[in-house]
Amino acid sequence: MDNAEVCRQLHISKRTLQYLRNSGKLPYSTLGNKCYYKPEDVRVLLDKDLTIKCG
Structure with a gap:
């Protein structure tokens, strides 16, 4: 996944x-000048955020 x-x-x-990215909360890789993210890493972050808001 890209930034957008x-x-x-x-x-x-x-x-x-x-x-x-800077705080290390979302792992990423760079290819050229673009950042890319694994969908499973984005899902983990999304699940943590929902747990914090709902918990």
Whole structure:
């Protein structure tokens, strides 16, 4: 998944996505100048966030 896909899925801004990368909360890989994310890593982050909000 690229930046745009992750932002849409998580309903977050590009800046928030950058924060998640910088803080180590969302693993990523770079290819050229683009960041890519594993769908399962995005799902884990989404599940944690839902648990925090609902718990």
